[in-house]
Amino acid sequence: MMKRITLFTFMIIVAVLFLTACGSDVGSETGDNGSETDVDMDNYPDGTVRLVVPYSAGGGTDTVGRAIAEYIDVDNESMIIANIEGSGGSIGTKEVVDESPDGQTLLIHSVTAAVSGYHTGLYDERVWKQLKPVAALVSQSGGIVVSADSEFETAEDLIEFAENNPNELSVGVPGIGGGGHIISAIFADSAGIDVNFVPFDGSADSRAALAGGHIDVMSGFVSEFYDFIQDGEFRMLASTGSERAEQLPDVPTFSELGIDFVLNHRNGIYAPADTPDEVIDYLNKRLQEVSENQEFIDLMNSLVTEVDYLNAEEFEAEMESLDSIIEPVGHLISGE
Incomplete structure (x- = not known):
């Protein structure tokens, strides 16, 4: 009898020690399929962290992503950028959705594009709900630009041309349903004009098309152009800001033109949905440190971009709000 009690007691002690050890330094999250993902936080990150940009190199999201990768401190490991472009950002986004939730692969995305994708038909579901928000660091206004030698001197010139020539004004948008598409669609709808939207896989492609005279106008966010x-290659005709940008004092807002339209854009960091909360908390701290780095702040200011940090909870709440704003105008960017 004593041997049985001793053996039973020994087994309980072993079980308690095992559970205590697991709970002390391993983050876990139960996935949709019932499986559990464990991350050893004492050794996280385990090698290079990959930050996926779902657009081509050189665009606004790519620029912010590379700045974050340069200034973030992930315990002496490096963060690298992986540009996985195509299908309006959906290819790179879905790759991260399907990635292992171990915190080694993250996504930086246009928040506007991530939220609008469901309303445009790009995704069957709200893709941002298939990911886990980590943090958002910056915001900026957007606008419409033309090449320096364009015949259009003002936004009013654009409107007059489009009124007289329906669907002939070609507007380059970096990604279906992205911020640039929303900007130009709401501008066209508010002005009562019909334009020809020309989608590209990223800002760099649409800029090249504008510079080459293949499109009349480009829409997007300020850091993209x-x-x-500044180099005198493009001229900005109108801004989505609530007021004129200090760096672009000659550019009127849409509101000044009688178009009731204000939109500020964010780039957000996402992780696969089942990433443990401990990993999200760790990344939050590292990203907040980036947002407080004066060199990063100065760099963003040079791009007419405001450092405006949101933690995971604040970021998720903003996406919920943005979703409710975009839903009523989804038909404008879906082509229905």
Whole structure:
């Protein structure tokens, strides 16, 4: 009898020690399929962290992603950018959705595009709900630009041309349903004009098309074409900001033109849906440190981009709000 009690007691002690050890330094999250993902937080990250940009190199999202990768401190490991472009950002996004939720692969995406994708038919479900929000660091206004030698001097010139020539004004948009598409669609709808939307896989492609005279106008966010404005290659005709940007004092807002339209854009960091909360908390701290780094702040300011940090909970709440704003105008960007 004593041997049985001793053996039973020994087994209980072993079980308690095992559970205690697991709970002390391993983050876990139960996945949709009932499986559990464990991450050893004492050794996280385990090698290079990959940050997927679902657009071509050189665009606004790519620029912000590379800045974050440069300034983030992930315990002496590096963060690298992986540009996986195509289908309006859906290819790279879905790759991260399907990735192992171990915190080694993350996504930086246009928040506007991530939320609008469901309303445009790009995704069958709200893809941002298939991911886990980590943090958002920056925001910026958008607008419409033309090449320096364009015949269009003002937004009013664009509107007049489009009124007289329906569907002939070609507008380049970096991604179906992205921020640039929303900007140009709401502009066209508010102005009562019909235009021809020309989609590209990223800002770099649409900029090249504008510079080459293949499209009349490009829409997007300021960081995507600010350097080209400074170099005298492009001219910005209108801004989605609530007021004129300090760096672009000559560019009127849409509101000044009588178009009731204000939209500020964010780039957000996402992880696969079942990533443990401990990993999200760790990344939150590292990204907040980036947002407080003066060199990063100065770099963003040079791109007419405001550092405006949101943690995971605040970020998720903003996406819920943005979803409710986009839903009523989804038909404008879906072509229905």
